[in-house]
Amino acid sequence: MDDNKKKITFIVNPISGTQSKELVLSLLDEKLDKTKYVWEIVYTERAGHAVEIAADAAKNNVDIVVAVGGDGTINEVARSLVHTTTALAIIPCGSGNGLARHLQIPMDPRKALDILNNGKTDIIDYGKIDGTAFFCTCGVGFDAFVSLKFANAGKRGLLTYLEKTLQESLVYQPETYELETEDGTTRYKAFLIACGNASQYGNNAYIAPQAALNDGLLDVTILEPFTVLDVPSLAFQLFNKTIDQNSRIKTFRCKRMCIHRSAPGVAHYDGDPMQAGKDIDIVLIQKGLHVVVPNTSHKRKENPNVLQKAQEYVNGIRLINEAIVDDIAHKNKEILRHNKQFIKKLTKKD
Numbered sequence: 552m553d554d555n556k557k558k559i560t561f562i563v564n565p566i567s568g569t570q571s572k573e574l575v576l577s578l579l580d581e582k583l584d585k586t587k588y589v590w591e592i593v594y595t596e597r598a599g600h601a602v603e604i605a606a607d608a609a610k611n612n613v614d615i616v617v618a619v620g621g622d623g624t625i626n627e628v629a630r631s632l633v634h635t636t637t638a639l640a641i642i643p644c645g646s647g648n649g650l651a652r653h654l655q656i657p658m659d660p661r662k663a664l665d666i667l668n669n670g671k672t673d674i675i676d677y678g679k680i681d682g683t684a685f686f687c688t689c690g691v692g693f694d695a696f697v698s699l700k701f702a703n704a705g706k707r708g709l710l711t712y713l714e715k716t717l718q719e720s721l722v723y724q725p726e727t728y729e730l731e732t733e734d735g736t737t738r739y740k741a742f743l744i745a746c747g748n749a750s751q752y753g754n755n756a757y758i759a760p761q762a763a764l765n766d767g768l769l770d771v772t773i774l775e776p777f778t779v780l781d782v783p784s785l786a787f788q789l790f791n792k793t794i795d796q797n798s799r800i801k802t803f804r805c806k807r808m809c810i811h812r813s814a815p816g817v818a819h820y821d822g823d824p825m826q827a828g829k830d831i832d833i834v835l836i837q838k839g840l841h842v843v844v845p846n847t848s849h850k851r852k853e854n855p856n857v858l859q860k861a862q863e864y865v866n867g868i869r870l871i872n873e874a875i876v877d878d879i880a881h882k883n884k885e886i887l888r889h890n891k892q893f894i895k896k897l898t899k900k901d
Contacts, residue, residue, distance in 0.1 A: 557614040559583075559590040559640075559667070562601050562628055564620030572619055575642050575660040582664040595624070605631035613637055615667070615843060621645020622687065622753060626821040629677070629840055630684040638672050638841035647753020647822060649687040653764065654844050671846045675764040677839045678748045681827055685820035686840070688752060688759065689833060691810055692743030693723050693774075695817045699824040725776045729811040732803075739801065742774040744810065746833050750792075752822065759802075760792040767837045771808065773801040807834040 561579075563572050576592060583590065595601050601618070605628040608616045617640040618628040629639050629650075642663045643651035657663050680689040725742045745752075747759025747770040762770035777785065777799045788794040795802050810831040818827040 556589045559588050559615045560608040560613050561592045561617045562604050564595045564624040584668045601627035602631050609635040609637040615640050622647050622649055622821050623823050629686050633839045638843050640843035649751050649753035653749040666845050670843045672841050673844050674838050675840050676837050678835050680820050680833050683820050687749040687821050688745050688747045689820040690745040691818045694743045695819040698819040698822050699817050731809040732805040739773050745772045756789050757792040768804040769835045771803050775799050
């Protein structure tokens with residue numbers, strides 16, 4: 552091995568997301584600059600395995616660890632690289648790709664690999680929820696509840712997530728939370744509370760559109776109870792980076808927060824569910840992770856994603872309509888069934 556070349560470890564989750572990893576790996580010889588790098592490829596074999604592989608890479612002074620997978624794989628790799636000199640790079644192959652999108656890493660694996668040759672290294676903040684590291688978002692309420700349903704769905708992808716979201720949104724009940732920050736304590740009845748280090752969940756769904764990865768602050772978004780009539784505007788603003796302008800949304804920034812709720816339950820970190828207690832501690836840690844990012848990210852335009860965003864919005868509205876119609880039809884069937892039973896009882900008495 553040439554000591555003058557930088558060492559890269561590719562950590563591949565073979566089952567994450569919806570994209571083929573073999574395509575990515577077949578491009579390495581073609582795309583990577585062999586005068587700069589030597590590399591190895593390691594496959595994960597179980598949940599949590601990427602944490603171990605990345606920790607060994609950092610211990611052995613590997614220069615870059617590339618996460619080839621979805622948000623869960625990226626989280627596992629990144630949490631082993633915090634406060635080390637080893638940088639995280641991403642080849643996004645997941646369902647949401649929230650951190651990759653915020654860092655403006657292309658979804659095309661060829662272009663993502665180009666960043667290894669031509670990119671630069673930056674350093675970003677990260678957060679912890681009850682001691683577990685997150686890099687995009689964490690939170691409680693409806694999005695955490697859906698993350699649990701999504702994790703057990705068996706299928707991945709945007710439409711599966713939307714389907715679970717819309718199914719559960721018709722029955723989910725908001726909770727009352729007490730939020731304690733360095734600026735005081737407030738109470739909210741909320742559908743969800745999201746804490747953003749990055750701006751989005753993934754799939755260009757911007758839950759914290761003003762969030763930055765290097766400002767030392769969490770961007771907290773609180774969605775208050777809403778009606779079915781509010782859903783179209785909320786959906787549109789979520790994908791249009793303007794959800795913070797909605798009247799049902801409250802936002803603020805803080806460095807740390809403790810969420811108090813009436814009972815233990817599910818929370819989430821980077822889209823993965825976790826069980827948490829009644830009191831949940833969330834903290835932002837500054838400048839903790841080196842990442843490889845595009846060298847000309849400021850030149851990237853939003854226009855190429857307009858059609859994609861429009862299609863995602865149309866798909867969402869279609870699923871919303873279908874879910875509402877199905878719910879109304881189900882309720883009507885139940886009413887008819889009860890009426891028939893009532894009529895039968897009356898008939899028997901006569």
